[in-house]
Amino acid sequence: MSTAHVLLGLLAGGPRHGYDLKRAHDERLPQAKPLAYGQVYSTLGRLERDGFVAQSGQEQEGGPERTSYSLTALGRERLDAWLTEVEPPAPHVTSALFSKVVVALLAADADRARQYLTAQRAAHMTRMRELTVAKSSPGTTVGDVIAADYAIGHLDADLRWLQTTLARVADLQKEVTA
Amino acid sequence: MSAPLLTATGVHKNYGNTQALRGVDFAIEAGEIVAVTGPSGCGKSTLLHCLAGLLSVDAGEIRYRDQDIGLFSEAARSRLRRSDFGVLFQFGQLVPELTAAENVALPLLLSGSGRKGAREAALGWLDRFGVADLADKRPGAVSGGQQQRVAVARAMVTEPKVVFADEPTGALDQLNGEQVLGAMVRVAREQGTAVVLVTHEATIAAYADREISLRDGAVDPTGLGVAP
Numbered sequence: 164m165s166t167a168h169v170l171l172g173l174l175a176g177g178p179r180h181g182y183d184l185k186r187a188h189d190e191r192l193p194q195a196k197p198l199a200y201g202q203v204y205s206t207l208g209r210l211e212r213d214g215f216v217a218q219s220g221q222e223q224e225g226g227p228e229r230t231s232y233s234l235t236a237l238g239r240e241r242l243d244a245w246l247t248e249v250e251p252p253a254p255h256v257t258s259a260l261f262s263k264v265v266v267a268l269l270a271a272d273a274d275r276a277r278q279y280l281t282a283q284r285a286a287h288m289t290r291m292r293e294l295t296v297a298k299s300s301p302g303t304t305v306g307d308v309i310a311a312d313y314a315i316g317h318l319d320a321d322l323r324w325l326q327t328t329l330a331r332v333a334d335l336q337k338e339v340t341a
Numbered sequence: 342m343s344a345p346l347l348t349a350t351g352v353h354k355n356y357g358n359t360q361a362l363r364g365v366d367f368a369i370e371a372g373e374i375v376a377v378t379g380p381s382g383c384g385k386s387t388l389l390h391c392l393a394g395l396l397s398v399d400a401g402e403i404r405y406r407d408q409d410i411g412l413f414s415e416a417a418r419s420r421l422r423r424s425d426f427g428v429l430f431q432f433g434q435l436v437p438e439l440t441a442a443e444n445v446a447l448p449l450l451l452s453g454s455g456r457k458g459a460r461e462a463a464l465g466w467l468d469r470f471g472v473a474d475l476a477d478k479r480p481g482a483v484s485g486g487q488q489q490r491v492a493v494a495r496a497m498v499t500e501p502k503v504v505f506a507d508e509p510t511g512a513l514d515q516l517n518g519e520q521v522l523g524a525m526v527r528v529a530r531e532q533g534t535a536v537v538l539v540t541h542e543a544t545i546a547a548y549a550d551r552e553i554s555l556r557d558g559a560v561d562p563t564g565l566g567v568a569p
């Protein structure tokens with residue numbers, strides 16, 4: 164995910180200053196890593212240099228002076244293009260899970276790989292239960308539920324993979340050790 | 342820790358020459374929600390039917406509140422199922438000629454409750470599952486998700502100690518399934534009802550406090566459900 168595009172999106176509703184953008188980012192995307200102020204200002208600097216945002220005023224309300232930024236026509240075009248582009252359906256083939264299975268076969272044997280797969284499944288199920296409890300708790304926002312659904316969906320995909328991989332460990336061992 | 346509410350010890354069940362269960366041990370505490378998972382044909386539905394007293398076991402025993410239900414007469418088992426157990430299947434369990442309220446009231450009427458009290462209780466339970474406005478509709482006139490909410494209300498109307506749910510969301514799309522199950526788990530926790538939840542979906546099993554997995558009629562400690 165690109166922070167620059169998220170900032171462009173947050174500016175689509177009207178001018179905002181850096182502090183306000185950070186706060187809106189962290190509130191709307193609570194599962195993402197909170198933005199550092201430095202990152203907000205350096206990103207705004209780059210967006211301004213490229214003509215996607217422009218300074219639109221100074222604000223001072225009892226605190227330090229703050230520069231507000233607004234989206235330019237070019238910035239709006241860029242944002243629209245980003246929202247239109249699909250993300251590459253990531254194959255995730257470089258997953259640490261897959262690497263561990265192969266390394267377990269190289270360094271030890273099929274039983275070691277099966278032990279790892281079993282332990283990994285238990286850890287995935289525990290996390291899935293935690294997320295399910297969290298999203299079913301009273302007072303949970305729709306945003307929290309959707310974020311949890313995303314994580315649960317990915318864990319579920321991993322679990323299916325763990326299951327089919329266990330069935331293929333013996334064949335993989337022949338291939339890896341051939 | 343208190344004694345488990347319901348246990349299975351060394352349970353075997355055969356269908357002709359097919360061994361459906363081969364020495365399964367299982368225990369559930371009062372108020373606990375346990376998922377029974379595993380691939381198709383692993384024996385999980387058979388285990389649920391044995392636990393609920395719907396099938397008798399060929400060897401081993403099922404104990405409810407420390408009583409061997411295999412020693413009960415059919416009439417006593419039937420009474421137990423009406424008073425202490427609730428069952429919920431994938432679909433097709435509502436009587437099509439009866440309204441939602443009549444379907445939910447049915448277990449109470451069979452247990453000897455009066456008509457008025459049974460209807461009032463049924464309306465209360467429909468309300469807890471968010472379908473009170475469908476009370477006078479027949480199953481055919483409501484959606485699959487709504488039918489399943491009515492079925493959950495019917496399984497819980499007698500305030501059972503254990504609900505046996507066999508793939509209860511299997512016929513629903515993901516969002517509807519999740520809403521039905523979320524409501525069932527919430528109410529079960531409020532009531533302190535234990536739930537045995539049979540499912541092959543990890544996302545559904547994640548609603549439970551813990552899971553046991555079966556493979557080829559036996560407990561599978563790997564939980565991966567496939568032969569290594």
